[in-house]
Amino acid sequence: MMKLYFYEHCPFCTRARMIVGLKSLPVMLQVIMESDAETPLRLIGKKAVPILQKEDGSHIGESLDIVRYLDGIGPTVLVAPQDPTLDAWIKEAWPTALKLFIPRFVQADFAEINTPMAREAYRLREEQAFGDLEALRGATSKLVAELQPLINDLVPLVKDRTTIGINDVTLWPVLRSLSIVRTVEFPDQVRDYMHRLSEACGVPLLFNQAA
Ligand SMILES: N[C@@H](CCC(=O)N[C@@H](CS)C(=O)NCC(=O)O)C(=O)O
Structure with missing residues (x-):
């Protein structure tokens, strides 16, 4: 297997x-x-x-x-044509999104960090990449203010997505990661998209541990 x-x-x-x-x-x-x-x-x-x-x-x-x-195994499911607007959206949102979800991830409940040693290994890895994680956490409102307009821009891009394509495989994980950020507001159509895909792929969102 x-x-x-x-x-x-x-x-x-x-x-x-x-x-x-x-x-x-x-x-x-x-x-x-x-x-x-x-x-x-x-x-x-x-x-x-x-x-x-x-x-x-x-x-x-x-x-x-x-x-x-x-x-490529059996019938393909990624049939929707690639949308360069979504690729560009991810590129623009990614640096701010990272700064919001990483300081929350290091404190969250994930299987790979459920021992003190593993959590510390993860914290150190992210601290090396992002510097002071508490400072990042402290910048939340500024970062959310930067990101929120981009989240709102997603409405027309996701609301009519009826088939799945490579864009969903790159976009949805970013939105899933952001579901751990309590003060990011997802417009209804974006939230529906997040839940629809979560159900289709069986990977849970992180709203239940939003902080
Ligand atoms: N380009 C790689 C990136 C994978 C990646 O960055 N993975 C991170 C976890 S989010 C990682 O393994 N970091 C190294 C580590 O765990 O020490 C891919 O798309 O698979």
Whole structure:
């Protein structure tokens, strides 16, 4: 059986989990602890997830490569044509979105950080990338003020999406990550889109631990 190694919090891993769920593929889902460098190093030579172990025992270590590989098994589900407006939206929103969800992720409830050692490994990794996480947390209202207009811009882009495509696999994980930010307001149509996709792929949103 194929096996997907992932972190619950990771938006890149969420891409891979989405395609597994959308296609109901027989893939064993395996969380890797943040403190476990040995497993990913052994499998792909670096500490990174997602990692897909294929039936033949070989590994793929890039989220979009995993998505393309899995979508190629049986009938494809990513049929919607690519929308460059959505690609541009993600590019613009991503830096601000990261600064909002990362300081919350390090304190949240995820399987890969449910030991003190793993949580500390994760906190250190994010601190190295983003600097003082408490300071970032303190900048919440400024960051939300920056992001909110972009979230509102999504309404016409997602409200009529009736088929699924590669854009959903890149966009939805960003919105899922942002569902942990209590003061971001999702317009009804964006919220409907988030819930619809969550149900279709079986990956939970994070509203229940919003902070
Ligand atoms: N380009 C990669 C990025 C994956 C990535 O950045 N994963 C993060 C988790 S969010 C990671 O594994 N970081 C290294 C670590 O865990 O130490 C992909 O799309 O698969």
